[in-house]
Amino acid sequence: MWAVLGALSLMQRRQATGRGGIVQTSLLETALSWAAQKSDAFINEGNLPARHASGHTGMVPYEAFARHPDLLPYIAREVTEERMTNHMSHLVQGKVTRFDVPGVNAFNFVMERALDGGGIASLRSDPLGKSMAQIALSLTVRIPVHLRELVGK
Numbered sequence: 001m002w003a004v005l006g007a008l009s010l011m012q013r014r015q016a017t018g019r020g021g022i023v024q025t026s027l028l029e030t031a032l033s034w035a036a037q038k039s040d041a042f043i044n045e046g047n048l049p050a051r052h053a054s055g056h057t058g059m060v061p062y063e064a065f066a067r068h069p070d071l072l073p074y075i076a077r078e079v080t081e082e083r084m085t086n087h088m089s090h091l092v093q094g095k096v097t098r099f100d101v102p103g104v105n106a107f108n109f110v111m112e113r114a115l116d117g118g119g120i121a122s123l124r125s126d127p128l129g130k131s132m133a134q135i136a137l138s139l140t141v142r143i144p145v146h147l148r149e150l151v152g153k
Contacts, residue, residue, distance in 0.1 A: 011036045
């Protein structure tokens with residue numbers, strides 16, 4: 001957050017003066033600032049504060065692209081919301097929705113309640129879900145033998 005504020009301030013300065021600048025921020029100070037806010041809330045209110053997270057704490061987007069337009073019907077048949085839900089059930093606790101992405105031979109999946117709070121709130125080793133695409137890629141898609149040569153292209 002501090003880096004974004006610094007960058008926005010410098011962009012405004014550049015527009016006004018023609019000069020930019022350097023943004024210096026500390027991840028440690030940012031983490032300590034968040035911890036201080038939680039401690040302050042506990043001391044003043046007597047209750048444990050609600051978990052903080054960043055961005056969309058539970059939504060993970062994933063796109064499945066066909067390497068060739070002839071493969072798209074097989075991906076459409078095999079990579080369904082139901083199969084993706086079952087395949088990712090150890091991480092995704094919510095709904096999986098598939099959207100068509102016309103013109104690029106792809107489907108976009110949105111997985112809800114998938115990050116265990118996300119960011120600093122999650123105890124997962126991958127709290128932002130960056131590795132979930134690799135897990136999704138392990139979903140098997142059956143295609144006819146005569147189209148297998150298109151997979152490597």
